[in-house]
Amino acid sequence: MAAALEPVTAQPVLNLTQVRKSFGGVHALRDANLDLYAGQVTALIGENGAGKSTLVKILCGIHQPDGGEILLDGRSIRVRDPEHARRLGINVVHQECVVFDNLTVAENIFVSARPRKGRFIAWSEMRKRAAEILRQLDVSFSPDTPAGQLSVAQKHIVQIARALTSQARVLILDEPTAALSHREADDLFRIARRLRDAGCALLFISHKFEEIFALADRYAVFRDGASVGSGMIAGTGSEQLIRMMVGRSVEQLFPKLETTLGEELLRVESLSREREFDQVSFSVRQGETLGIYGLVGAGRTELAQCLFGLSTPDAGAILVGGQPVSIRSPADAVAQGLAYVPEDRQQQGAILAFPIAANVALTNLSTLAPRGICSRERESELAHHWISALGVKATGPEQNVGDLSGGNQQKVVLAKWLARSPRVLILDEPTKGIDVGAKSAVHAVTSAFAQRGNAVVMISSELPEILGMSDRILVMRRGRVRALFNRAEATAENIVQAATGA
Amino acid sequence: MHMIQNSAARRDLALGVIVVALLGAVTAAFPQFARPVNLAEILDDSAILILLALGQMIVILTRGIDLSIAANLALSGMLVALFNKNYPEAGVLPVLLIAIASGAFLGAINGLLVWRFKLPPIVVTLGTMSVYRGLIYLLSGGTWVNDNQMSPSFLDFVRHQVLGLTTLSWLAIAGIALAALLMRYTVTGRDLYAAGGNPAAASYTGIDPGRMQCLAYTVCGAIAGLCGYLWVARFAVAYTDIALGFELQVIAACLIGGVAIAGGVGTVAGVVLGCLFIGIIRNALPLIGVSPFWQMGINGLVIVIAAVLSARRREDKRAILETSPA
Numbered sequence: 001m002a003a004a005l006e007p008v009t010a011q012p013v014l015n016l017t018q019v020r021k022s023f024g025g026v027h028a029l030r031d032a033n034l035d036l037y038a039g040q041v042t043a044l045i046g047e048n049g050a051g052k053s054t055l056v057k058i059l060c061g062i063h064q065p066d067g068g069e070i071l072l073d074g075r076s077i078r079v080r081d082p083e084h085a086r087r088l089g090i091n092v093v094h095q096e097c098v099v100f101d102n103l104t105v106a107e108n109i110f111v112s113a114r115p116r117k118g119r120f121i122a123w124s125e126m127r128k129r130a131a132e133i134l135r136q137l138d139v140s141f142s143p144d145t146p147a148g149q150l151s152v153a154q155k156h157i158v159q160i161a162r163a164l165t166s167q168a169r170v171l172i173l174d175e176p177t178a179a180l181s182h183r184e185a186d187d188l189f190r191i192a193r194r195l196r197d198a199g200c201a202l203l204f205i206s207h208k209f210e211e212i213f214a215l216a217d218r219y220a221v222f223r224d225g226a227s228v229g230s231g232m233i234a235g236t237g238s239e240q241l242i243r244m245m246v247g248r249s250v251e252q253l254f255p256k257l258e259t260t261l262g263e264e265l266l267r268v269e270s271l272s273r274e275r276e277f278d279q280v281s282f283s284v285r286q287g288e289t290l291g292i293y294g295l296v297g298a299g300r301t302e303l304a305q306c307l308f309g310l311s312t313p314d315a316g317a318i319l320v321g322g323q324p325v326s327i328r329s330p331a332d333a334v335a336q337g338l339a340y341v342p343e344d345r346q347q348q349g350a351i352l353a354f355p356i357a358a359n360v361a362l363t364n365l366s367t368l369a370p371r372g373i374c375s376r377e378r379e380s381e382l383a384h385h386w387i388s389a390l391g392v393k394a395t396g397p398e399q400n401v402g403d404l405s406g407g408n409q410q411k412v413v414l415a416k417w418l419a420r421s422p423r424v425l426i427l428d429e430p431t432k433g434i435d436v437g438a439k440s441a442v443h444a445v446t447s448a449f450a451q452r453g454n455a456v457v458m459i460s461s462e463l464p465e466i467l468g469m470s471d472r473i474l475v476m477r478r479g480r481v482r483a484l485f486n487r488a489e490a491t492a493e494n495i496v497q498a499a500t501g502a
Numbered sequence: 503m504h505m506i507q508n509s510a511a512r513r514d515l516a517l518g519v520i521v522v523a524l525l526g527a528v529t530a531a532f533p534q535f536a537r538p539v540n541l542a543e544i545l546d547d548s549a550i551l552i553l554l555a556l557g558q559m560i561v562i563l564t565r566g567i568d569l570s571i572a573a574n575l576a577l578s579g580m581l582v583a584l585f586n587k588n589y590p591e592a593g594v595l596p597v598l599l600i601a602i603a604s605g606a607f608l609g610a611i612n613g614l615l616v617w618r619f620k621l622p623p624i625v626v627t628l629g630t631m632s633v634y635r636g637l638i639y640l641l642s643g644g645t646w647v648n649d650n651q652m653s654p655s656f657l658d659f660v661r662h663q664v665l666g667l668t669t670l671s672w673l674a675i676a677g678i679a680l681a682a683l684l685m686r687y688t689v690t691g692r693d694l695y696a697a698g699g700n701p702a703a704a705s706y707t708g709i710d711p712g713r714m715q716c717l718a719y720t721v722c723g724a725i726a727g728l729c730g731y732l733w734v735a736r737f738a739v740a741y742t743d744i745a746l747g748f749e750l751q752v753i754a755a756c757l758i759g760g761v762a763i764a765g766g767v768g769t770v771a772g773v774v775l776g777c778l779f780i781g782i783i784r785n786a787l788p789l790i791g792v793s794p795f796w797q798m799g800i801n802g803l804v805i806v807i808a809a810v811l812s813a814r815r816r817e818d819k820r821a822i823l824e825t826s827p828a
Contacts, residue, residue, distance in 0.1 A: 062706065083708025098703035100696050102510075102766045111696060112707045120687040162707075 609723015
């Protein structure tokens with residue numbers, strides 16, 4: 001074995017070679033390679049959808065890889081389930097907090113290894129050992145507190161404490177700071193450094209470059225499910241990392257139509273909502289597509305929901321066609337000519353159990369059923385029109401939306417709104433999770449909509465989409481507008497820089 | 503107690519105070535109500551409800567519900583009644599074993615359907631509820647098993663008194679003790695809470711929530727089976743419609759006792775108090791000259807009031823803005 005010839009200190013604790021994983025034909029990981037070393041923090045960097053979360057789930061046994069090899073201390077392993085991962089010394093602090101709100105801190109810490117006396121749980125010992133671990137971590141809450149009363153940051157610390165109940169060889173922090181304040185993040189890093197100094201190998205997943213440079217010793221960059229580079233953080237600049245993250249070999253084709261810009265349709269002035277977004281201002285004109293880019297949690301969806309009346313702003317103004325308007329409910333927004341295609345197509349966009357005709361009719365009942373009586377024929381007619389206009393692949397208006405592919409579901413959601421002839425279409429991740437062909441069909445539809453003298457506001461986390469479809473690009477980070485680029489001056493690098501604060 | 507800051511413990515305490523106050527109020531008006539003999543009678547009267555509610559609690563904790571619990575009881579009860587009719591000399595031990603095994607089997611069917619086929623618990627148990635009731639008819643041909651067809655040992659077992667309490671009451675007490683021990687001091691019990699409280703987190707920590715649900719249904723079924731024998735022996739009759747609709751009273755007892763229908767929350771003490779609450783009201787109403795038919799209304803009112811009191815709007819706090827400047 002080649003690894004045996006190298007000095008002992010250079011042998012990685014955990015080594016992944018050509019790990020592959022696909023879900024229903026979609027490659028989440030194509031060629032993942034990663035080395036983690038004892039006493040070092042490795043930062044895993046990549047765009048949304050680069051395969052980072054899939055990798056974490058493979059390492060903690062939630063998913064099984066389709067191929068490739070995982071070595072722990074040079075021995076080939078297969079992580080069967082989360083319990084097995086824990087026994088192997090691989091611990092994960094998950095992005096979404098996985099604690100039990102109804103159980104106490106002590107029980108949360110020991111949930112998979114409760115100390116026992118014979119057949120029974122030794123509560124006093126559990127409490128004592130939990131208090132000991134919490135003291136090590138230098139935190140103030142008591143082991144008897146129900147976890148539901150903790151802040152998000154404290155819940156993360158409970159998850160780290162869980163790792164300390166056993167010999168943790170590898171600790172994975174999956175975007176632990178996404179919802180944390182600076183001070184809370186600093187606390188977390190203090191604990192992470194302490195574990196690193198104790199010889200633990202840490203994998204730190206984050207989008208925030210300041211944190212990566214502050215904490216990590218090494219980096220590994222993933223793009224589209226494959227490793228594209230790794231090395232030491234020292235001597236590496238953020239531009240270099242960003243280039244690796246976003247660089248694409250194949251330029252995707254975007255069917256953006258030439259438009260002429262007309263009057264201003266929507267203007268937002270200093271719109272704020274506590275804990276969500278702050279002092280957001282922008283405007284969008286006839287024929288224009290405004291792209292809004294940011295990382296997950298930047299406040300973009302919250303902004304869109306506020307514009308559409310799903311929440312009310314604390315301060316600021318919304319102007320439609322130059323007139324200030326008050327939007328207190330989605331009905332108000334619709335009356336002002338706004339339409340919103342939400343991010344979660346299956347939960348918020350379409351009613352999957354309804355046929356296409358009923359879905360399209362939903363927003364148009366006032367015209368379809370003026371006296372409150374629905375007409376199957378008129379619904380069906382309208383659906384027919386939009387099925388052919390948008391090229392929805394379906395057997396007919398009576399087919400259930402749930403039976404369609406993701407791309408065609410999204411077309412039905414678009415049809416539902418376009419049938420009302422709105423002036424401003426707000427799209428939230430309009431092509432998330434749909435295939436390339438359907439993507440460009442959705443882009444063609446929205447671009448044609450803009451060309452007819454309407455405006456599009458498109459929230460997206462996909463850089464090629466943002467760069468390919470937008471006339472102007474607004475970048476948000478932590479609830480604030482950080483940059484506004486014209487189509488000509490926008491590049492992947494300057495957008496990501498503004499979004500990450502690198 | 504360390505657990506007192508836990509809201510479940512606080513609720514148990516409040517319900518305990520209410521139950522004692524209720525007992526005190528009725529006793530003030532009717533001193534004979536608190537006589538040990540009468541209290542023992544209330545316990546005897548509530549014993550089956552307590553056992554069933556403990557089983558139902560375990561199921562609800564794991565985000566399930568067992569609507570078939572009374573049908574399971576009736577089918578298992580009919581099975582042992584027929585067994586006793588045909589083999590009167592076999593004694594009580596085989597009867598107990600058959601009742602528990604039959605109940606556990608019927609419960610496991612629920613559990614496997616919920617676990618393996620990922621079916622909604624309410625649908626599965628609504629279906630098996632009808633199937634189990636139908637099977638009683640097939641088994642008995644629609645005929646009754648009356649007390650003259652039951653052996654004396656079969657009938658006397660539940661009535662036998664030790665220290666002033668019936669075997670039935672002692673079984674309930676033993677059930678409470680076992681359930682308390684299981685839910686608080688065993689890994690299985692704690693895993694049941696975890697699986698129901700946050701199934702996603704449970705699977706991330708290596709607990710299979712589906713498996714825990716299946717286990718809960720099996721345990722609940724075994725209890726229902728045992729109660730099948732207890733019911734048939736206590737009322738000295740078995741027929742197709744025994745305990746018809748009793749599942750709703752069992753669920754009501756759980757809800758009054760503070761078991762959250764959304765799973766993860768509920769205590770043995772709370773459930774027992776919920777059952778005693780129902781038992782005291784049921785026994786007190788005739789005394790104060792109110793028709794026992796008010797019982798359902800009072801139960802319902804208590805459930806709704808408890809739900810309103812515990813419904814606290816939780817602000818969804820989405821922290822995105824930096825709280826301290828960079």
